[in-house]
Amino acid sequence: MLDEDASHPAAGTTPLSALDGGMPNDLRAFWMPFSANRAFKAAPRMITGAKDNHYYAADGRAILDGTAGLWCCNAGHCRAPVVEAIQQTAAKLDFAPTFQFGHPLAFELASRIADLAPEGMDHVFFANSGSEGVDTALKIALAYHKMKGEGGRTRLIGRERGYHGTGFGGISVGGIVNNRRFFGSLLTGVDHLPHTYNREEQAFTKGEPEWGLHLADELERIITLHGADTVAALIVEPMAGSTGVLPPPVGYLKRLREITSRHGILLIFDEVISAFGRLGTPFAAQRYEVEPDMIVFAKGITSGTVPMGGVIATADIYNAFMDGSAEGMIELFHGYTYSGHPLACAAALATLNIYRDEGLFDQAAAMEAPFADAAHSNLRDLDIVLDIRTCGLVAGIDLEPVEGKPTKRAYNAMVEAFGEHDMMIRVTGDTIALSPPLTFTESEIDETFSKLRSAIQTVS
Numbered sequence: 001m002l003d004e005d006a007s008h009p010a011a012g013t014t015p016l017s018a019l020d021g022g023m024p025n026d027l028r029a030f031w032m033p034f035s036a037n038r039a040f041k042a043a044p045r046m047i048t049g050a051k052d053n054h055y056y057a058a059d060g061r062a063i064l065d066g067t068a069g070l071w072c073c074n075a076g077h078c079r080a081p082v083v084e085a086i087q088q089t090a091a092k093l094d095f096a097p098t099f100q101f102g103h104p105l106a107f108e109l110a111s112r113i114a115d116l117a118p119e120g121m122d123h124v125f126f127a128n129s130g131s132e133g134v135d136t137a138l139k140i141a142l143a144y145h146k147m148k149g150e151g152g153r154t155r156l157i158g159r160e161r162g163y164h165g166t167g168f169g170g171i172s173v174g175g176i177v178n179n180r181r182f183f184g185s186l187l188t189g190v191d192h193l194p195h196t197y198n199r200e201e202q203a204f205t206k207g208e209p210e211w212g213l214h215l216a217d218e219l220e221r222i223i224t225l226h227g228a229d230t231v232a233a234l235i236v237e238p239m240a241g242s243t244g245v246l247p248p249p250v251g252y253l254k255r256l257r258e259i260t261s262r263h264g265i266l267l268i269f270d271e272v273i274s275a276f277g278r279l280g281t282p283f284a285a286q287r288y289e290v291e292p293d294m295i296v297f298a299k300g301i302t303s304g305t306v307p308m309g310g311v312i313a314t315a316d317i318y319n320a321f322m323d324g325s326a327e328g329m330i331e332l333f334h335g336y337t338y339s340g341h342p343l344a345c346a347a348a349l350a351t352l353n354i355y356r357d358e359g360l361f362d363q364a365a366a367m368e369a370p371f372a373d374a375a376h377s378n379l380r381d382l383d384i385v386l387d388i389r390t391c392g393l394v395a396g397i398d399l400e401p402v403e404g405k406p407t408k409r410a411y412n413a414m415v416e417a418f419g420e421h422d423m424m425i426r427v428t429g430d431t432i433a434l435s436p437p438l439t440f441t442e443s444e445i446d447e448t449f450s451k452l453r454s455a456i457q458t459v460s
């Protein structure tokens with residue numbers, strides 16, 4: 001318990017009054033995730049409101065949202081139909097279990113997601129986050145092989161620089177060293193493909209780089225090393241996002257599909273970032289014309305409003321469980337109390353309506369070229385910009401690190417952008433990542449990159 005004064009913001013007030021008041025009195029108790037806690041608490045960047053493509057800071061400034069929150073608010077913020085759906089559902093069905101019971105919203109939403117997914121991906125398992133979605137997909141893969149009488153397939157393959165959330169499954173198949181090295185020995189039986197980035201060969205590419213297809217063949221080597229009959233699944237992000245935006249080399253994902261199919265290995269696309277229009281199609285699977293066995297989704301499904309994640313699986317996978325278990329028995333011993341939570345389902349249905357009615361996936365596709373052009377024309381000549389990668393409505397900009405202080409330069413740019421240029425950007429290592437709402441206009445794209453230019457110049 002925190003000591004001394006009783007003036008914590010919630011005391012004697014409504015839950016929302018902390019937002020009206022701007023700054024909370026006490027910042028100590030909240031242990032912030034993936035954050036420099038002490039630096040933040042010394043100079044907070046507090047957000048108290050949001051609407052459409054802007055946040056509002058505690059001091060009243062409108063902040064251009066260059067990151068759709070955390071790659072999630074694809075429809076923009078506080079959209080009326082989503083807000084109303086959440087409010088009305090909270091008043092009518094606050095919670096209902098989905099273990100052995102059901103409610104209509106979860107079934108309706110699963111059908112809508114299956115309709116958007118590639119042909120034959122007909123079944124949806126709900127979780128509450130990308131990390132849970134990843135663990136769900138990995139567990140389904142292992143159990144699927146067991147159901148099919150191939151229980152020896154227990155190995156999982158991920159990729160260097162991959163990000164698959166923070167569960168033990170996700171960090172085991174993930175390939176970001178700081179997310180792994182503090183947490184023991186992780187899952188056993190995991191191997192990794194090499195990542196696909198090579199600055200010498202790929203720098204300043206718009207879209208998918210031409211170089212790197214051969215790296216998919218490393219999968220053959222790993223499979224030969226372990227034996228195909230020991231490998232359950234390969235999981236990759238079609239476009240690696242959190243590691244600094246790495247679009248796949250041309251043909252690379254198709255090659256992974258060919259190899260996995262040939263060896264009876266499941267291919268899982270982690271589309272937590274790339275789903276729901278980020279790359280100009282409902283899922284990246286459609287942009288790259290590859291049909292995986294499972295797709296993990298989260299974030300954009302509710303435009304970030306209510307936590308939700310999940311897995312879309314093929315009929316073959318679903319049927320293996322239905323056919324492999326006796327009628328009346330539980331087929332898969334997995335699930336979360338909040339799988340298919342009514343508020344998340346309502347938010348998701350309203351969000352999918354916005355995507356459809358406003359044609360936002362097509363809009364993202366139409367904005368890809370202006371977005372890429374604005375990124376390159378505003379930033380490429382800056383001395384400390386080492387590379388710019390763009391793909392759909394995503395940009396990764398590598399800055400030259402400050403000598404002896406890796407990550408400092410990009411962190412400073414983020415602080416500068418927020419404090420002096422009224423813009424939210426995201427940084428990972430010394431890379432700036434941009435992923436605005438799909439509702440961004442061309443003038444907001446221009447504004448983003450000209451503000452970013454100034455912020456980078458200041459930290460040069």
Ligand SMILES: Cc1ncc(COP(=O)(O)O)c(C=O)c1O
Nearest residue numbers: 129130131163164165270272273
């Ligand atoms: C590709 C990918 N997978 C999984 C996750 C984890 O999602 P969450 O933070 O909702 O657990 C993320 C989050 O950014 C992600 O980018």
